[in-house]
């Protein structure tokens with residue numbers, strides 16, 4: 109398997125540290141509102157990463173965190189805590205917001221048919237681990253205290269910024285716009301923020317330094333080390349995490365352990381809607397509920413995501429979602445052939461059903477080229493719909509559907525047979541056609557359409573497909 113590594117900026121063969129267990133960490137959602145479509149693009153792509161690793165015979169430990177405290181509006185250390193902001197918006201406590209949107213996320217990844225992550229840890233459940241990590245950094249001389257918190261001293265970590273190729277001189281020059289003049293360097297970041305003296309926060313904890321809450325970056329280091337060890341095989345997230353969040357995760361983790369934090373770093377590119385970067389502030393934060401409200405399924409969304417490569421700048425549009433819906437219908441029409449095999453084939457396809465999953469896996473194993481995988485699958489579906497499936501091929505065909513589902517998270521093997529009433533309607537239409545009663549035949553066809561079943565006539569008889 110090969111993956112593009114942000115660390116080395118090249119495509120590299122992937123080798124886990126322990127052949128028996130690959131560790132993957134994905135920076136998860138901040139649960140102060142519904143995730144928008146851009147978040148889902150990122151998360152679905154990492155579901156495909158995990159599926160590809162698993163299909164390559166690897167046992168995968170996958171951790172995706174749930175940020176429910178400490179993520180400030182600016183992504184750095186200024187502004188309001190996003191959870192507190194959500195609480196004000198909805199007239200609830202930050203705890204209510206964290207519970208509601210955290211649970212929503214756990215439920216949503218199930219709706220989207222994700223591989224179940226090994227752990228979905230919440231930051232508020234790991235305060236002690238975060239405090240201990242700060243103590244370790246403090247004992248090694250990487251921290252200092254100012255009025256509003258404990259900070260990581262980036263000047264003590266000589267390779268700070270290498271990962272993102274940050275121009276630290278330029279950052280220094282820009283420091284006059286820095287909000288917090290007490291910071292020693294503009295790149296220094298908060299490990300622990302103190303509660304304000306004049307207001308009570310919903311979420312705050314005692315610490316050796318005073319009441320407060322952990323900085324956002326810290327949770328990923330503390331929780332990934334707890335569940336996956338000091339050095340990860342793969343760390344993943346969105347591209348916008350590179351300059352601040354991931355740069356800071358690397359600094360504090362490697363300062364604490366003296367070991368590499370992750371061997372492979374993967375980043376998904378931005379998603380554009382109407383050629384604009386997604387941001388809730390511009391009102392283009394489309395949710396799963398908006399998608400279902402327009403009659404699309406979670407599988408339609410998944411296919412739309414897979415139609416582009418994770419490192420390309422993808423575009424979401426309702427037209428593209430409709431195209432993905434049609435592509436999925438083609439695949440489902442193919443899957444429905446398992447219930448209607450013909451006695452013997454007249455023509456043969458250029459492939460064997462038993463080879464399809466291996467071919468798909470080979471495509472995905474070269475840096476997750478999902479768009480090429482779908483291109484290939486569409487050619488398989490087109491040919492299969494043309495030549496049909498013979499009785500003898502059904503077991504290999506069913507196995508192929510299951511293998512495709514395992515790789516792509518489609519639910520093709522779940523396309524069920526039609527019921528007896530619907531079969532009787534098809535027979536009724538055949539009789540009407542035999543009597544050249546075209547009106548009656550058409551009426552039956554319309555009735556079947558209300559059951560979301562379409563028909564096509566072939567030399568081997570009528571074939572139904574889901575609509």
Ligand SMILES: [Zn+2]
Nearest residue numbers: 135328353357
């Ligand atoms: Zn993170």
